[in-house]
Amino acid sequence: MRIATSLAVVICAMIMAAQPLPAQRGPANVDVAKIVEREVASGQTFVGTVMPIKRSVIGSAVGGRVAEFPVNEGDFVRARQPLAQLLTNTINLELDSEKATLDLRKEELNELVNGTRPDEIKRAKALMMAAKADSEYQQKRLKRLESLYARKAVNDDDIQAVVSESIRAEEMFSEAEAAYKLAVEGPRKEQIAQAKARVAVQQALVDKLESQVVKHTIISPFDGYVVAEHTEVGQWVNSGELVAEVIALDHVDVSVQVLENHVPHVQLKSEVRVEIPAIPNQVFTGEVVMIVPQADIRARTFPVKVRLKNEIRKDGPLLKSGMLARAVLPTGPRLKALMVSKDALVLGGPTPMIYVVEPGKKNSKLGKARAVPVQVGVADGRLIQVKGDLESGGYVVIRGNERLHPGQDVMISNVLEPDALPTAKAINTDG
Incomplete structure (x- = not known):
């Protein structure tokens, strides 16, 4: 039985090896945009934590016995949705x-x-x-x-x-x-x-x-997720005693501690690139919404909050409270940097990379995709700073790059603006 299994594995491997590679099926259609050079502030990476924008530890306004507790940890609840119901028979009669x-x-x-x-x-x-x-x-x-x-x-x-x-x-x-x-x-x-x-x-x-009847129904103050239960059906709760904890995650704040020599360069509403190590195949961009003017006396650091729009999926929010995050804040002097569309980044590997199109000599629409590992810097709108074997004016793939592999032949379908939106139209490059 073991010999037969090993033989089947070898045969499957030989069949897969005999199949033609994607590059042999003809050039892949891609959309490209230029690499541009802009002046941006140099960035500094700070480690932070993903935090909810709102957190409410909800207690009971009156004492009573819990008759219903319909929620569980992890449940999504709407604003004013009941979290717990206390007995109200006597009050209802009165x-x-x-x-x-x-x-x-x-x-x-x-x-x-x-x-x-x-x-x-x-x-x-x-x-x-x-x-x-x-x-x-x-x-x-x-x-x-x-x-x-x-x-x-x-x-x-x-x-x-x-x-x-x-x-x-x-x-x-x-x-x-x-x-x-x-x-x-x-x-x-x-x-x-x-x-x-x-x-x-x-x-x-x-x-x-x-x-009094209303106070016997403990409700959620906003849309969010239940992250803690403090009671159960049949338990007696006193006035002011905790019932549940709810957090809002439609937006999240990345809280980082910035050293005092860097914090003067941080500006409110400035765009910030955020990396979530637990989600390596996605780049997040947020906005500085708060710079607390009170430092930690021992560390001489100031709390800075970067707000991100969260992605809510069927199985819950993508960004969860407590996740490790790294925020690249523009804290240094301004310098010239190469910028590409965020859509050009291919993530998920050991290092971020982009595909540069090297046009053919006979047909400028045909070329080869060259994979270039890059280091990612600060963000500027839909553009992001990259460092690597790149030149200003070159073309990078921003649509269709998820299907490419190094050296693959490509056909340029559209040339888009560097900061084009996903639904952007092609631009005229014929002059």
Whole structure:
């Protein structure tokens, strides 16, 4: 069995060796751009660490038992997404009771604001007219009895009874008339004000309970990733106790310590090339966003932050918090340097390299790709400084270089500007 396996490996190797190399399939189509010479500040490399632009250690505003904890370390969460939910059964019952009382107070206020109903005014008026008729009847009756009393036709008890009934009827009319006027005028302003105050007090009670319910839901303050869990379902948390930690990684800061003799040359908003050793096949460019004016007294270094836009992939952010980084800050005197498009760099090998096209003598569009190892320096927009066996004005491959190998024949499809964007059009080189 071992002999057969070894024989199969040898046969596969012979078949692969017999296959033609990519260079034998004809020239590869590439886009090129010129090597340019520009004046840039010389760079100095500083070691730093990738840090999130925002970090929040989230605690609970109230005490309670954790009923739900739906997130795990490494999960992506949106702003205001719940991280944990505390039990709220008792508060919800109190809230329902206070809401019902609030509805009662509001309806009481509405009853006063709406005033007396037309039917009630009509009824009060009818009672007033009935009382008036009764009062007039008793007045007329009293006058008749008074004339009879003058002729000694009735006794004192009879006349006193009629007088008393007349007074009662007059007072009943006065009461009915006052009730009618009150019905027409409606509730007093003071009553409406008191009802409004009762509604406001009850609304405050409801708002307080609703605020407590909200505080029982611990939420994320921004979009980010959960990097630490400090509780679990069923655990009791006190007010102020930690629940989770969230960091934002859509942008990251590379924090470096710059020596005091270099920091005066660092300028805000200057472009900085950043290398991430864990991602050797990619060059990152950031911007200086902060120069802290307070040095570490022992080391005489100043914190400088370089901000990078992160790449968010399906499996998470490309740049992760805590990664080692090297930032090339422009801290030295200005000097002339050869610059090429960042797209010309071929990374992933022992050293960065670019492909220089050496045009043929008969056809300037045909040539060979020569691999040139380079040292990378400071960045300037979409251009980057390179040091190696290069000359200003030469052409380097910026599109299609990932498929090339040294000495391969190439066909120049387009000549682009040195700082061309990926979607740039070809430029006219015929003069």
